[in-house]
Amino acid sequence: xxxxxxxxxxxxxxxxxxxxxxxxxxxxxxxxxxxxxxxxxxxxxxxxxxxxxxxxxxxxxxxxxxxxxxxxxxxxxxxxxxxxxxxxxxxxxxxxxxxxxxxxxxxxxxxxxxxxxxxxxxxxxxxxxxxxxxxxxxxxxxxxxxxxxxxxxxxxxxxxxxxxxxxxxxxxxxxxxxxxxxxxxxxxxxxxxxxxxxxxxxxxxxxxxxxxxxxxxxxxxxxxxxxxxxxxxxxxxxxxxxxxxxxxxxxxxxxxxxxxxxxxxxxxxxxxxxxxxxxxxxxxxxxxxxxxxxxxxxxxxxxxxxxxxxxxxxxxxxxxxxxxxxxxxxxxxxxxxxxxxxxxxxxxxxxxxxxxxxxxxxxxxxxxxxxxxxxxxxxxxxxxxxxxxxxxxxxxxxxxxxxxxxxxxxxxxxxxxxxxxxxxxxxxxxxxxxxxxxxxxxxxxxxxxxxxxxxxxxxxxxxxxxxxxxxxxxxxxxxxxxxxxxxxxxxxxxxxxxxxxxxxxxxxxxxxxxxxxxxxxxxxxxxxxxxxxxxxxxxxxxxxxxxxxxxxxxxxxxxxxxxxxxxxxxxxxxxxxxxxxxxxxxxxxxxxxxxxxxxxxxxxxxxxxxxxxxxxxxxxxxxxxxxxxxxxxxxxxxxxxxxxxxxxxxxxxxxxxxxxxxx
Numbered sequence: 337x338x339x340x341x342x343x344x345x346x347x348x349x350x351x352x353x354x355x356x357x358x359x360x361x362x363x364x365x366x367x368x369x370x371x372x373x374x375x376x377x378x379x380x381x382x383x384x385x386x387x388x389x390x391x392x393x394x395x396x397x398x399x400x401x402x403x404x405x406x407x408x409x410x411x412x413x414x415x416x417x418x419x420x421x422x423x424x425x426x427x428x429x430x431x432x433x434x435x436x437x438x439x440x441x442x443x444x445x446x447x448x449x450x451x452x453x454x455x456x457x458x459x460x461x462x463x464x465x466x467x468x469x470x471x472x473x474x475x476x477x478x479x480x481x482x483x484x485x486x487x488x489x490x491x492x493x494x495x496x497x498x499x500x501x502x503x504x505x506x507x508x509x510x511x512x513x514x515x516x517x518x519x520x521x522x523x524x525x526x527x528x529x530x531x532x533x534x535x536x537x538x539x540x541x542x543x544x545x546x547x548x549x550x551x552x553x554x555x556x557x558x559x560x561x562x563x564x565x566x567x568x569x570x571x572x573x574x575x576x577x578x579x580x581x582x583x584x585x586x587x588x589x590x591x592x593x594x595x596x597x598x599x600x601x602x603x604x605x606x607x608x609x610x611x612x613x614x615x616x617x618x619x620x621x622x623x624x625x626x627x628x629x630x631x632x633x634x635x636x637x638x639x640x641x642x643x644x645x646x647x648x649x650x651x652x653x654x655x656x657x658x659x660x661x662x663x664x665x666x667x668x669x670x671x672x673x674x675x676x677x678x679x680x681x682x683x684x685x686x687x688x689x690x691x692x693x694x695x696x697x698x699x700x701x702x703x704x705x706x707x708x709x710x711x712x713x714x715x716x717x718x719x720x721x722x723x724x725x726x727x728x729x730x731x732x733x734x735x736x737x738x739x740x741x742x743x744x745x746x747x748x749x750x751x752x753x754x755x756x757x758x759x760x761x762x763x764x765x766x767x768x769x770x771x772x773x774x775x776x777x778x779x780x781x782x783x784x785x786x787x788x789x790x791x792x793x794x795x796x797x798x799x800x801x802x803x804x805x806x807x808x809x810x811x812x813x814x815x816x817x818x819x820x821x822x823x824x825x826x827x828x829x830x831x832x833x834x835x836x837x838x839x840x841x842x843x844x845x846x847x848x849x850x851x852x853x854x855x856x857x858x859x860x861x862x863x864x865x866x867x868x869x870x871x872x873x874x875x876x877x878x879x880x881x882x883x884x885x886x887x888x889x890x891x892x893x894x895x896x897x898x899x900x901x902x903x904x905x906x907x908x909x910x911x912x913x914x915x916x917x918x919x920x921x922x923x924x925x926x927x928x929x930x931x932x933x934x935x936x937x938x939x940x941x942x943x944x945x946x947x948x949x950x951x952x953x954x955x956x957x958x959x960x961x962x963x964x965x966x967x968x969x970x971x972x973x974x975x976x977x978x979x980x981x982x983x984x985x986x987x988x989x990x991x992x993x994x995x996x997x998x999x
Contacts, residue, residue, distance in 0.1 A: 406707070418455045436479065626667070682699070702732040763838065844869070927960045
């Protein structure tokens with residue numbers, strides 16, 4: 337394949353005594369004429385190559401067929417249930433459902449997304465966040481649900497903000513001034529807003545919640561992976577714009593505040609898999625839910641309107657959720673909750689009046705999401721929401737197998753496979769994330785359904801760097817230990833081949849975001865091990881990642897090139913810096929999004945140029961930039977197009993035949 341010419345600068349920078357070559361730094365400037373011209377030719381090359389692949393169209397149809405339907409998990413305001421499913425819907429007490437906000441009506445380009453919403457306790461008002469073009473720099477609007485008219489806003493510079501309602505008087509939310517996060521009070525009665533508290537620097541992040549129309553809790557973090565500073569204010573008889581905060585030392589996460597002001601917080605101090613701490617306003621802290629040796633405490637919800645006070649605790653155990661109801665005072669186990677299968681509860685919601693029900697969004701790897709309702713008094717679960725995807729009742733016809741394999745240092749790593757039949761070897765799509773304490777769970781994904789229904793195996797490796805086994809597992813794949821996550825990924829590939837599940841020429845590697853970093857690092861370390869690789873919105877230049885997007889917030893995860901020792905960590909695996917000219921690399925697809933404000937497209941551009949220059953009759957190496965989309969949630973049609981493009985590329989280069997599934 338003839339690739340577009342890309343000028344190689346003789347740029348060698350001396351950093352802490354290390355000579356670091358950066359021949360494609362000019363591609364960091366997305367606004368330069370040279371970058372635009374190069375990117376335009378790359379896009380034309382990629383479009384032509386990808387459009388010629390019939391697998392893309394076939395997989396698009398499979399993805400549409402597998403796309404879950406339904407209306408999402410309800411969030412309650414009075415007698416109204418609000419649900420997000422592309423559009424914001426509301427179901428009134430008479431069962432009638434209507435559209436509150438449709439992004440397509442607000443943005444004809446089709447690139448707007450609803451990033452969050454929060455109804456007022458009485459359900460009369462709803463605050464929603466809307467972003468355009470994938471940037472995630474959203475606007476916040478407060479809407480009168482009955483009239484459909486805005487009460488306030490839109491106000492800008494809001495990014496995935498938590499929202500806390502103080503009755504219907506107003507809301508607390510997080511905005512940004514010159515890149516610095518600030519907690520704001522929006523007074524709806526006076527139609528004005530005031531800043532309550534500002535963070536220090538550009539890495540501050542706030543969590544907030546209003547409890548029982550009286551207490552305001554804040555959690556403050558700087559960057560990722562650091563313990564939260566917890567603040568609490570009593571709003572009774574106080575000016576909402578000037579709350580008096582006191583610092584709380586309880587656990588490492590956001591506070592839960594009871595009606596009697598008893599506090600709860602998750603902690604990993606001395607308990608890597610998580611325990612729940614509690615303290616009264618005047619008493620000492622104690623453990624109410626001890627650490628479990630076999631599961632990670634992931635979510636907790638408090639019910640204390642009626643005696644006895646109860647806690648619903650969600651644990652992650654080998655990728656699946658286990659739910660239990662405990663006595664909030666003693667921690668005594670009251671009920672083990674029976675879920676429909678070995679899947680994941682991805683969200684929980686409660687009613688603002690404290691009624692003893694918890695709504696769950698449940699799915700597993702072969703079953704689309706559905707809404708369940710848990711009665712916390714009895715521990716019984718009933719179905720409330722739709723259980724099938726559009727155009728396709730029933731579940732994916734496949735078997736889920738959970739096993740472990742040894743990594744290079746002997747560490748046992750879990751791998752989950754979705755397998756469509758008994759014959760082997762088959763094309764395998766291997767994926768992992770391995771970062772930021774993020775766990776790979778067992779929720780339903782249309783991409784899995786499309787690949788597996790075509791006859792391929794989908795394999796997910798729970799490599800080090802996630803939270804599958806708690807804080808220690810995250811630490812084992814963070815900072816100077818990041819190569820452990822890459823080694824775990826290689827070991828998964830080797831194990832799949834050795835066990836006969838696939839062959840090298842049928843093994844594809846897919847990574848998204850931090851997972852794209854792992855895939856890129858694996859690609860340059862052992863290119864012969866993979867038949868094809870796709871990196872979606874990847875982080876690939878580890879020397880300069882801090883200088884763009886949200887990179888400055890990730891120093892706790894990766895390290896910083898400003899510190900000599902940590903520069904050595906980064907250079908040890910930085911994919912861009914480890915590309916070797918003249919070495920043969922497998923077919924590689926690098927996907928970027930024009931509106932991505934988290935991970936800059938410069939990572940993929942520089943990597944693409946380096947791999948194309950290295951070409952030794954390998955490839956193709958393609959760059960696919962999608963305008964108008966961002967790093968996170970995408971409009972359904974556009975997101976499906978991207979998924980079909982990626983899966984189609986991997987199917988083409990692993991021999992996955994959509995005409996003859998299983999081949």
